[in-house]
Amino acid sequence: DAGVTQSPTHLIKTRGQQVTLRCSPKSGHDTVSWYQQALGQGPQFIFQYYEEEERQRGNFPDRFSGHQFPNYSSELNVNALLLGDSALYLCASSLGDNPSYEQYFGPGTRLTVT
Amino acid sequence: RKEVEQDPGPFNVPEGATVAFNCTYSNSASQSFFWYRQDCRKEPKLLMSVYSSGNEDGRFTAQLNRASQYISLLIRDSKLSDSATYLCVVNIRTGNTPLVFGKGTRLSVIA
Numbered sequence: 617d618a619g620v621t622q623s624p625t626h627l628i629k630t631r632g633q634q635v636t637l638r639c640s641p642k643s644g645h646d647t648v649s650w651y652q653q654a655l656g657q658g659p660q661f662i663f664q665y666y667e668e669e670e671r672q673r674g675n676f677p678d679r680f681s682g683h684q685f686p687n688y689s690s691e692l693n694v695n696a697l698l699l700g701d702s703a704l705y706l707c708a709s710s711l712g713d714n715p716s717y718e719q720y721f722g723p724g725t726r727l728t729v730t
Numbered sequence: 731r732k733e734v735e736q737d738p739g740p741f742n743v744p745e746g747a748t749v750a751f752n753c754t755y756s757n758s759a760s761q762s763f764f765w766y767r768q769d770c771r772k773e774p775k776l777l778m779s780v781y782s783s784g785n786e787d788g789r790f791t792a793q794l795n796r797a798s799q800y801i802s803l804l805i806r807d808s809k810l811s812d813s814a815t816y817l818c819v820v821n822i823r824t825g826n827t828p829l830v831f832g833k834g835t836r837l838s839v840i841a
Contacts, residue, residue: 649828658734658817658831659774672828706773708829719829721773 618643620709620722628728629697637692637725641709648690649719650682651706659706665690666712694727702729733757736818736832744840747808751835753801753818762821763794765803767814768834774817777803808839 621640629635641648647666651659661674665684684690688709694701704726708719736753743749755763763780778785780792780801791804801818818832 651831656738656833658833659829661828661830664828674828704771718776721775723773726771 620707620720622705622707622722622725624725625723626726626728628730630730631697631699633697633729634693634695635697635727637694637705637707637727638689639692639707639709639722640689641707642720645709645711645720646688647710647712648684648688649708649710650690650692651708651721652676653704653706653724654700655703662692697729699729702727732832733830734818734820734832736835738833738835740836740838742838742840743808745808745810747839748804748806749808749837750805751803751816751818751837753803753832753835755799755801755818755820755830757820757822758796758799760799760820760822763792763801764819764821764829765790765792765801766817766819766831768817769814774831777816805837808837810839810841813837813839 620642623638649664650662653659662676663673664671668684679695681693704724706724707722710719734755765777766774767777768774778787780794784793789806793802815834815836817834820830
């Protein structure tokens, strides 16, 4: 039973560039949530995808966008990168109609913006 | 006021000690509560859910006080392997809604 996978593991970009991060949910899960975790902080919710639509969004600018594919995998795109976007980006998957709402996290992608 | 607040620590305790963490949340409508554990440079992992009646899992005990809006985690007989950051997590509504994390409390268990 494959868990949540994310790629790439690490990424270095320069200011102004664009980046795409990828996530495959745990087998059987259909909902993907993305979180940003800055150093020394708890994860902050970016947005959630279910049935290929963005269902909920946290307090992040439009530079952050995403997509969910028919196989439930998801991408997070960040445009016009800022130094402050440097963080660990976590993907969490869950089952959309499961009231226990336990979310399983992937290992994350560590993004460094220089 | 932050939605979920925790003492960042660090808590440095000797092996075998008992240590307790508290967490407060601001939204009285919060429905679900959890403790996650995060090892250095790793993803958070669910340690335990927190129920109104309190719950215990081995050396770990979690309690919820809705009237005072705080959650606690007690670790007995601390092990070196308990060293990690413990994240207090709240879910505001029922259903599949995003989790709200505290900043975490860092625990170091020393031999």
